[in-house]
Amino acid sequence: MNTNTPPEELTGNLVVKEPFDDAAGLTAIVQSFKHTLDGTGVSRGWTSLVNLNQKDGFDCPSCAWPDPDHHRSPIAEYCESGAKAVADEIMTKHTASPVLFQRYTVDELLQKTDFWLSQQGRITQPMMVRPGEKHYLPVSWDEAFSTIASHLNDLDSPDEAVFYTSGRASNESAFLYQLFVRMFGTNNMPDCSNMCHESTSVALADTLGLGKASVTYDDYAKADVIMIMGQNPGTNAPRMLTALEEAKRNGCKIISVNPLHEIGLIKFKNPQSPRDMLIGGEKLTDLYLQVRINSDMALLKAMCMILLEEEEKTPGQVLDRAFIEKYTSGFDAFKKSLSQFSLNEMAAQCGVPLEQIREAVGMFRNTRKFIICWAMGLTQHRDSVDTLNELVNLLLLKGSIGIEGGGASPIRGHSNVQGDRTVGVWEKPKPEFLDSLKKVYKFEPPRAHGLDVVKSVKAMHEGKVKTFFGLGGNFVLAVSDTDFAAEAMRKLKLTVHVSTKMNRSHLIHGETGIILPCLGRTDHDYQATGAQFISCESTTGVVAQSHGVVDAVSKDLKSEVAIIAEMAKATLGNSHSHARRNLSPLPANVTTAEFWDAFVANYDRIRDGIEQVVPGFDKYNERVRVPGGFYIPNGPRVREFKTSDGKAHFTVNVPDTHTLQPGELMMMSIRSHDQFNTTIYGYDDRYRGIYGERRVVFMHKDDIANLGLYDQQLVDLHSTYHGKTRTAHKFLVVPYNIPRGCAATYYPETNVLIPIDQVAERSNTPTSKSVVITITPVGVREAVTM
Template structure:
């Protein structure tokens, strides 16, 4: 007898936002058992006298606006403000083996961690440990390493600037540049690609530019789920008449219609705003070819305009004054085959013509992108090709136009700015040397994928994670598990229990920390932490809730006490810095010129904007100009080779978040806008592919990754959901499908896992 289907599939016909979002807020507050007095927390998000939202990195209007509703922000705050607790008695009652049988969602629901814990292998349980003993244990392991490069220091994007700065300083004083971080798994192609074209690995726009743009191209992004506050900006742009194009294999509901919960009249009248005016659905890994096709068509349209006596559609003044390499780039476009571009992009020529026309008509164009562009083998080339396209019409470095990478976690960009970088520049290391009087390590360190391989090889023995859920966020899950288990010591700083805490080295620690919503008192004085959002605004944030436990330490103090225990305080007064974050900011401004007068500037409402040279048309490239970079279409990728072996039955899988999750944190089991309720093991598939494979909507299949090694990677029993997705393409949620991503299937030149283009085969599941 076949197993009864779990959950339900029910297409969502309502606009994004609206009453559906408010309903989920109530559900989450009740589910998390948020104490009544903490409801005020929701009104303090991103306010001058409140805290920075611990969720996404989308900026705020002057960080001082009236309440701006964000469903996923509420979920993140409710998760921190929950009254549920994971005390030592919880661990006494549960072995690690028993906890491993629970789902990621179930682990999250136990609540806030309250005390430092150490793993006891004999009992298979975590047991309490004092903070002093925990730091002493870590220090012993670090000091015993024959080579400091046998340690790796991971940073998640939730870490504030002050803790991140101390963390990188401590690790470099230990003697390593091994800084795997969450940026390695998301926007690394942005960070590595943009310096080659515009001279800096950050976006060139601010939120004010959205008030002046008339055209938005949104690549590989689902704002309604991943950056809900962005929807209000898109709403305002659409109501002004801006053209908004969604370029994504999935036609996401949030970019169709939106009702803003922040506008009472819309809520009361049921009014909606149409967001997207055009939807382009390239096949997975087809964005590079699509963008190059638009650039080629732009050259052809320019030829047509000049031949008919019309003005050039290229910004030839910008190209001549500000750029280098256009002639070679133009020649490469002219030589490119239309047949190749159409086949590789999966987008019809007519739609490419329409998209090119929209781009030409746009006076002020902003291009935004998420991980839909960055988690592919050709991701770095794609980011550079998008830069090329924008430069062709001078759409960088002026009001209402520019490049806008939209990063995920709240301070992932700030952590990189603070020096969480496995490939530091000589100038940065020289400055550290002058300010702190030590010789920093000069050799490049390990990124995330390389750290996993080094743990597998026994080259990394100590793994320290500042937040995150490393075991589940990373690719090739079983392999990553083995890597962590091969360590002598694993340490995780966290607010709530997750699977990484159960995949331990020979010794393991869980160190509980304050959340950003909580009051951080040091010597009786409240401390604020700073973060940098996706648009280079730096804000100061103070928590307002009482800590979940009296035995919590802040991330900053955890680093300070660990550094003191390991290195002593002869060169750096670690404990003094941990007790006064303003002193950390004074040191930051000594290392980074852009942070001059840090404490004074960040104390102003809204904080301050870090200068982005390319925004002012200052190009920090070797030529001193913005650089056009030609790239060929790669026709010999792992996907091409897999399709040559398996034919049309070969599918390409992308991983994605559901609406009820943030990164690997699972808040619930629904994906409302995609019509999935009560289940997560689903795979979205085109109806023609169902027919091709002899499968039916609602059947269960196993997914088998196709890679060029002898490793079998599979994810079993996923329910097929017929969906509007290009032929040959599939979608499924992470982290359930992360195990299908081969460890060394990464973006060329960036090392980011190719989680948006995984070649797979489907097999009908055995009936249960």
């Protein structure tokens, strides 16, 4: 058995049914309560759910979809995905106590499924596996921090350590984390943004001056047209469906662009609407454009070309000329570049009939209140940055930036992944941010750019990095090229993971491995000055407070803030360490311990630091206490573009052409409805009609026939890159409504197929959504051809 990737055994329980007719509804209610009550008691479960996403409650640990600015449901401001995430965290019927780790060796745990690992419950004590040992054993917090400090201080350079961050970290813990890491002396701060929306951050920063959404929550209700690209909100951000439903009932038209037909884009039955429950849900999509995988730029370019055609027919009636002339640059070059393309070529490339593209353009031809939202379906390809540049071109033509009801809206995948970046978790910090750190905390931060996720894995594999510290996440399964990443982790001297629950990355460790169990979003957090709260930033830039509401499952847990501070004290708490890293002495009569302990005692002091360092956080402690939080400044939202020339930029982009050889398919990885990122809640994907199994490959029925395969045949998947073939074993073929030449599989099972070097240009994001594969029946070595 391969001990790097999840077990390759099938459950033997696959049942394929017709996909659901609508998203959410009564089934979502039943599933939400089932998951919650299966893991804990009624009182604890109800207390958690009723406080989820409330203004005086806690922020959902799942997606980053914003809370409504005004009215919120008093009892159910959450979705099925959020309820599952909370149920996973508050579980009390099982705990991953030292007894569990004593019962199983690390190798035996590696043979368990990721679902099984997650179901063991919360980790209750610090655990350590030492060189040559087969079991994780309990360890005191002091010994854990002493071991970490010893390893860090023995490095030849701070750059031999990597400090990863998951989106789950709060603003407070993320800011304190980056402060420690930069005091330690490195910018090696990869984070989960590197694997998901980094292409968004690069493209929007270049074209609009800010890598964030330019819309507010209320803009959705005021839009005339919303185009959803490369996103499946029914599974990945279900609460977004409520906003889409409100928009539809206000007269908005919705265009959906996706290779798969996803029920969450088609129809929504609001569980809190008596009307929906009695007479049926709201139809969401008015026009569904089923593009081929990674052909979105061709579609967007065709839309731009049609708009310019229409403008020539009726000058001044289609484009927003006043906006273009006053607020943008590069229009003439962009317009000229379109002459090298033909509409028929672009339509053929994306696989959408030209008449459908014209129909879509007709829907937003005469309005500026036009929102385009997107997720990883657009960000995880080689040409993702250019594709998003073309998306911005389309919005700029319409003047749909900086107006009510219009704008660019990336849908972030993990709660507070955006906030972490805002408060300084980035391997490429801006000079002005480092200058502020220097001014406030009296030390010289490192200036050289650090390592992102992909570069970190390569550096670990090459022996250039010796220590990995992970603040949350499941690094090995989240990154591409799973076997390569596992080999890299096993070459390290030390791996440390701050976690709530066990995952596979804990089991793929360095010579020494440490797990530090932390409080979750749902847990009460009591420190020296009393109960503390944290804050998070939503995908629309709202910063709001979050309070734990239940007691932690173990008294041995520490908050992320406390863990970071204790690690900093142990690592930086001696004169040798300060002198080695050119740290200035602390203020008179203040010891290293006192400096860090003050942050733990009262999180207001961390927020004071954020206010002094990060623009837009004026009166942070005052404003974050206002129910619902506050919007941080957003230049594009008010037509202030912090680009090189102070204007929004039109860009010239050339679509990639994807020529598949006989027998090849373009594969994208997707989530099932029973997972969040790498966390698996179960084996059902009811919206797509899949029950009891995850190792499936969705294909067009004609591709199945032409490859000589059959429904539910057992096959292996292969990808070849630079002469090396990677294989994902044992998948079942499932016919599905997907374009010819395309395939879809669940991740992380097929991350093994994505080469570490196959990344998006400029953003270095793994190309998880466009992997060329071949398929062989199990037991057959050569790929069959069409």
